[in-house]
Amino acid sequence: MGPVEPHEYANLDAVGLRELIQAREVSVAEVEAAARRALEYAHAGLNALTLPLFEPALEHEPTGPLAGVPFVIKDSGPFARGVPFALGSRSIRGARTLVDQELMTRFRAAGLVALGQTTAPELGLSFSTEPVKHGPTRNPWALDRGAGGSSGGSAALVAAGAVPLAHGNDGAGSLRVPASCCGLVGLKPSRGRTPCGPYAGEMAFGHTVEFGLTRTVRDTAHLLDAVAAAPPVGEKYMAPPPVRPYIEEVRADPGRLRVAITTEAWSGVAVDPQVAAVAVNVGKVLEWVGHTLTEASPAVDPDALVEASMLGVVAAGAALLMAPRRPDRSLMEAVSRRVLAETEAFSALDVMAAVGAQHQVTRPIGLFFTRYDLLVTPTLGQLPAPHGTLGYDDPDHSVRSWLRRIFEYGPFTAPFNVSGNPAISLPLGQSREGLPIGVQLVAAYGREDLLLRVAAQLEQAAPWKHRRPPIYADLS
Template sequence: MASKHLHAFSDDALGNDDATALAERLRGGHVSTREVTEAAIARLQRVEPSLHGLTLDTFDAARQRAESKRFNGFFAGVPSLIKDNLDLRGLPTGHGSRALGHAPLKKTSGIAKQYLAQGFNLLGKSTLPAFGFTASTEQAGVPATRNPWHTDYSAGGSSGGSAALVAAGAVPIAHGNDGGGSIRIPAACCGLVGLKSTRGRFIDQEAAKVLPVNIVSDGVLTRSVRDTAHFFMEAERYYRNRKLKPIGQVTGPAKRRLRVGMMIDSVTGDATCPQTRRAVQDTAQLLESLGHTVEEARIDLPARFVEDFLLYWAMLGFLVSKGGKALFPQGFDAGQLDPLTRGLADYYKQRFLKTPAMLRQLRLARQRYAEAFAQYDVILSPVLAHTTPEIGYLGADLPFDTQLERLLRYTTFTPANNASGGPGISLPLGQTDQGLPIGVQLSAANGEEALLLGLAFELEDAQPFIRLDQR
């Protein structure tokens, strides 16, 4: 194990600070933007040949911005990355697929503007699997993104590049988004904090505005709860959805004791692996020791939920496959699509007549999800049904049927939050027998991110998260 873990933490301008501490040192003049930028670039150059978390770098532009000293926002001058499915003017957006061209885009998306408004100095774009459709950041024809805790293992997906490079200490915070677990899954694999927000909390991506059910939420991968809390607070200052309860400033544990429902096995009825089960049970005991009430519970989703979510997911693959030329102005070649995207498109073509019933059921998921929180404040569950797999288990070149079967057994807990719109946070509260992180998920009613953050602060205080350099 020791020869396989990789990190970039060192005695440089970044040190071992999280993004909040680094921002405080920058504001206080204890370190310059130029110094932290150069340190982050050096760290990225050190680990990138092994981790493969970048699709492109913007090092020269970042250096120029650092010299100009024109940064505003809470995270002014803090180096960061944006996942390569957000559009930035002058850069290509690859969406993790060889089917897309490399022409630079002409405008920056609204959600990218909301992200950068917090003052981040962008060092590049991070990797994802093709169109974010799978739970491991592996692309056909290019090196897989690897887990810095053990480079034989997956970094998760789809925000795997951001997760790998934050966990490795190359940057303290990076962008991610979540359409079926794509923030929470890599957070769980890489030992990070990953909060999937309530639907509508951020500015919608352009494509999401036309979807019948918007399952995608944007956010960040971080090494501390306070970084996530500060990010959400500052993002809300840039744009606030008046239909949602405000998050506001969450700075530590809340005093209120909570009713926690524990759900260890998924809605599919498949058993969770023993190591993951142990991590959830240990978290339940920790919550009880802190004065919270924990009892077994279940979100009452119908047996057909998995089938409905799969069909919606397949519909997205079909839209990409058949509408790619209209969706992607940078150019599109359907002949370069990966096996999973092609397989999803074929799956949908064979079942498209079920679309109206599927959409009706997914829209009802919000009501069924909400009913669980009439009895409980929080639902405790695994993030994933089993521990992090090795590279290749969800490889991009695998036959569609193999990928699908493995994905459905692995990612059984996260999609409920996407279909319902509800928030969920992954916290690194467990470890495998080999020392890899195990994420534990806490879910709450729509609009209750502040509740989750307060509880996350309390758990972090009670059981501090282990960083890679502390192993």
């Protein structure tokens, strides 16, 4: 065995690294050493880590299905016992948990080698990762652009080749938006597919789902197999179990599907022509490989979407207000302070109205997927935004005006957090400037199998593996 060469490490996905380890061509220690060098290099250029690298790495099962694969976790869960977290906020200090979140237990059992913690916007409530606490996380494709949010730090490090996969979560687009910005695969699983206990019976009234970001479809399938086992007893939501391992879906024929496509945002906000063109081209590719294509979309009421999304926001505010140590509001960013104020003023009638709005969004989406197997949309409405575009520290925002602002930037993702449908962003295009453009695929509830089949089909038809951003951890 010899040391892992930088170009070899950075260019291998998780499955490739695991195969090298199993073949005894490299050791786990050698892979970890390469990952540490790559993380330090990428962080220096991108500002994507919140803490020094863990020394030693967090405990993990040495015989798990992804044993020895380097990994990072986001600063908003999965909470690991003894590891401090701050939710991207200067106001949260010394917060730690005594036991693992269930998802962290599963990451450890899979054998993932957690080496660090990644940046997130304050409270995870933005589509950009620019917390005052840490400063902006930069996009490895263009340092003047954001990496997306809220899983922006994780996305930047995976895109830069520092780790092959990373944890993230998605409450309105927080996996898919950074996946689109950074040229990655970002799957938001169905509600109930991954666990959220023991600290929450549900996350953000069921809007938030935990998972991760990868560079390849097969890594996404392997990670889902590793963490989407039977839900723990007592989970509120339980997605239907898969009929076979997800990795087998990557090699399966999806059959002839009824595919709907839209590039028009439900709110009516303008979509960048370059972004729309990539989605249209993906539709043509799907038609070329044998699927039927129709211009159609579910009838999503944009006002109901904002009201329903208030549930996720006030859930974040309530979690802070009920915490043993209340945050220092003077140290919080402007929208976060508004979140706490509006959460305190939110009544039981407001909650019921928001739940009613949730059903207004969910029902037409459910009906839509009785007519179509797949929906294709852009992931974002725009190219990755320059730093400072979204303005989370703007004191003029109310919570609703803030939601409308981020939904102008990312108008296509949040409905499927409200409805619980699985959705995936794939890096299927680039702008004239060389910036990544993601395309979102959405399927009926519980049909991650179908998304993975089609994603693998598109990965083969329009591969992205050869693309490398200017900041990339090929240290050779």
